[in-house]
Amino acid sequence: MSEILVVLERDVVAPPDVTFDALADYSIMRPKILPEQFTGYQVTAGGTGEGTHITYDLHATKKRVRHVEAVITEPPAGQQLLESDTRSTLRVLWDVAAAPAGSKVTVKITWQGAGGVKGFFERTFAPGGLKKIYGAKLDQLQQQIAQDAP
Template sequence: MGQINVVAEREFAAPPGQVLELVADYAETRAQLWPENITGYRVLAGGKGAGTRIGYRLHATKKRIRDVTAEVTAPDESTLVEADQNSTLRTVWRVLPQGDGSHVTVTTTWTGAGGVGGFFERIFAPIGVRKLWNAVLDNLGTRL
């Protein structure tokens, strides 16, 4: 078993506050940003920023599907953390100023499986997760 890290980044012409507001809107905006490898998305509590709870199925690969129930925290004004309550899966959104716009970094980490299954997970799951976040960032760019 080992830690798996997946990072996706994007720059946007919009100010950080506007970007973070959309990212933190789990009730409406986030539901519209998900690509097809997220199914069953629902807001379980809250809906905006810290204190929100969300659930969904993450299809990292065709055979690797995780049921996620995430609790959202905001450790500082530029960061949202989505911590799965069922596993070690954590996604950190960081939105920082970049020139006249914003730089968004999405980092997802989890403790991978051991053995042969873990070997394939370390190779293929990051590809699927990176594809997911790039699609979300593409959709976010369209919204901005």
Template sequence: MGQINIVVERSLDAAPGRVLELVSDYVETRPQLLPADTTDYQVLAGGKGPGTRISYRWHATRKRIRDVAAEVTAPDAQTLVEADQNSTLRTVWRVLPEGAGSRVTVTTTWTGAGGVGGFFERTFAPIGVRKLWTAVLANLATRV
């Protein structure tokens, strides 16, 4: 078993405060950013920033579906952490100033399986996760 770490970044033409405002809006904005391979999205508690709890199903393939039940925290003013309560999956959103705009970094980590299954997970899961967050950031770029 080993740590799997996927990082996706994008520069946006908007102030960090505006970007973070959109990213931390789990009621209105977040459902609009998610691609079609993310289904059954729900806000279970809260809705804006820390204290929010969300759930969704992410369809990595037709047969591989991950159920996520995440709780949101904010360790600092530029960061949101979505910690899955069902697994070691963690997604960290970091929004920092970059020139006249922002740089958004989405980092997803989890402890992968061992053996042959772990080999395939380490090989193919990053492709799907990268595709998911690239689509979300592209959708976010159209909103700012």
């Protein structure tokens, strides 16, 4: 088994605090930015930032569905949100930093991949699928922030 890492970045035309607050809002904003591959999304505790608990099904492919039950923490290193699946090694780290256009959002997705032949295929194909899914989520974030701007 080896760790699999997927990293995406997007510039968001909004100040870092606005972008972070949007990402930390798991009750209202997050459902608005979920692509179709996320189903059954629910906030089961909290709703904003640290201490929030969420659950959803991630449809990585038509046949591959992962049920996620995540707890949200805010690491002390800046404006970050860490979504840790309590049922697996899946971790999604959202980082918001200042950028010339407003904010830069970096999302890092990690998990311990399978070994052997199954692991080879997972390392080969999963990163591309997750880049597409989370890229759509980042695009929706930008659109929603722009739409909600006064």
